[in-house]
Amino acid sequence: MIIKCIHHKILIFTLLLPILLNGQQSKCFETRPEGVPSGIKNKKSGFIITDVPSYLWHRGCGPTALGMIIGYYDLNGFNDLFSENTINQTNSINMSIASDEHYNNYSIPLDYYPNLLSDNSENGLGHQNNSIADFMKTSMSVYNNYWGWSWSSDIGNAFEEYINYINPNYITNTEYTFFSNNSWEKFKNEINNNRPVIILVDSDGDNSTDHFVVGFGYDNINQEFACYDTWDNNIHWYSWQEMQNGVNWGVFGFNSFNIENTSTSVTDEAYIDKKMFVIDILGKKTNQTYNKPLIYFYDNQQYLKQIIIR
Template sequence: MIANRKFGIGTLLAAIFIVSMAFVPAVSAQEESLNGTDTLNVVSVKQAEEVASFSIKEISGSLSNFSEWGDATVKLSTVYYDLDGKKSAYSFNIIENKQQIGHIFISATKDNCPVLEFSKGKIPNEIPEFTTRSESLVQEHANKLISENNSKEELTIGKMKPLYLGPTFYYAEYTLTDTKGNIKEKVIVDLPFSTIVNFNESNVNVPVGEDYFFNNTYLQQQQEMRIQNANAQWTALEKEMVDSSSYSASSSVEYSISGVPYYPWRDGCSPTAAGMVLGYWDTHGYSNFPSRDYLIDELAEAMGTDWPGNGATWPWNIDDGIETVCDTYNYPRFQASNDYVSWSEVKTEVNANRPFVLSMLNGGTAIGCSQDYGEHSVTCMGYYEGSTDYVLLHDTWSTTTTRYLAFGSWTGAMATWVKYVTG
């Protein structure tokens, strides 16, 4: 498993997502041809730079916190790779008055959405303490291997190879070679968390009856849907870039559900997020539900949340817990169901004024936040649709601010839809 960045909903989805669902590797994209032209779904540096330049105009025109990006330029920082050694992303520094004021990541394949993430902070592999620490960890690991094997032969640490496996997931790969030039091992370090990781290990136990979520056919279908959605985003963006020399904010759409409460984290993120969903319905014609804290307490108990404890909840228990509490307060017509989330479903539910719970594995960093979500449940109550799509969230951390998170900024995600069924 990946190093546990933050324990919120527990072991949400299996490590299989890292390979088969998450940040889709460029396995279906051919490498650039020898003459420098692009083939199939590969994105060249030049194309990525054009997308980055166009996208920061959109961002500055749509999000007030980034208005200063309107006259900025972009400069290539790093070319990233996936675990198979194929290009996965390009990072660009955003420059204004010769100063770096942020960065933006663009996918190196059209099988992932164009804009992967952006921030006002520095790119992790440009932060000296991160790279220095990663090199020290690899040296310690190499020394340990020599000691364990009672070998006097030195191991040489190769140049860092930057890996990008999805929004906010930055790694450094090092090759250890012996004196004969033979590769002995490849070591991968999580840069921000200074931890050596092993993507071949998995300690996940799937609850009985939930194994269909891990069925290879089902996972393949989910990956194909993600690729189709990404391809459509690239097509729309390229058309928009051709049709206009600058971004028009009128081409974007934003909708949010009014009246969804902000609840602070209590007992666990999943019961808190579900509490906000039922809290919304409480003020929209279904007033039998108890007060905030008592409601969250009951949801935590019904979901089997580990509380008192670490607040972890198996996500497959979220829907059952919601229905149990609804039944308790004489609302048997409320139905909750777990499913993987698509962009069309997000828009359908939000447009119907039905907030829902979104549970993420390795969730990325929302705009304006300094910390990634990791394993976390939130309440989704809106969306922004432009050349980059965002879900609008009440995240159980802030009691005043709606967060914007780029759609797909996670390794895996599960939605718990909640609706009142009439008739």
């Protein structure tokens, strides 16, 4: 009798495993699919984080969405995460999101569900990770990812590993929140603390996850979230509701992110050169000096209290 129960449990788990896994995956929607609503665009009410960059789909919605998150932190005190100003989506930004090496090794041959084709992730002929999509395992057939697909379980690791690859002095942490009775409050808390998130949604209402978007605002009265959806540069507003059949833009869950700098000194001359002016702790303008606490105002409208040690 015990053996029979164990067999039943194994059988049930085996049958449910594809459903559980597919519930965490995005799909390759390079543009808005026909019939998928665009929500309310650019409305004036609600609260948003104002300096999140908007990027269009580049070789996967997962790496594109995470590129916006990293681009946001690059604009807010961690300016070495990308090599160029992250307000505009340049080719350099795209290569940081998903490089040509990533595309050639893991996207080619382009494959679409349900015909998974083998790529270099299966034969050891890939390359050293050099873009967000590499760390996210996007499009890699060895992880059952088709062209442009990613797993939500790889988003947090990709954030931490990419940033460690760029600057190991930064401390990162991530957390995943599934839709629940208190997920709306947790989402608002992230936004109130100026931490945009990545939301996994079911955009077409078939009760299967399909798209990653960047959530960076909310309307508490109407319980709506604001996002960039990677398909255009508009702000889109959708109802915060659980994923289920017939519900477009139902929420499965979201990744939250945090980053801190362990260094108490700044030695990056390229960053120093971006300053507009410097004041001392008494508020008087001064020239850059070393080994004294000064406040640096930068051309990206940020300011930092720093001690430059020499």
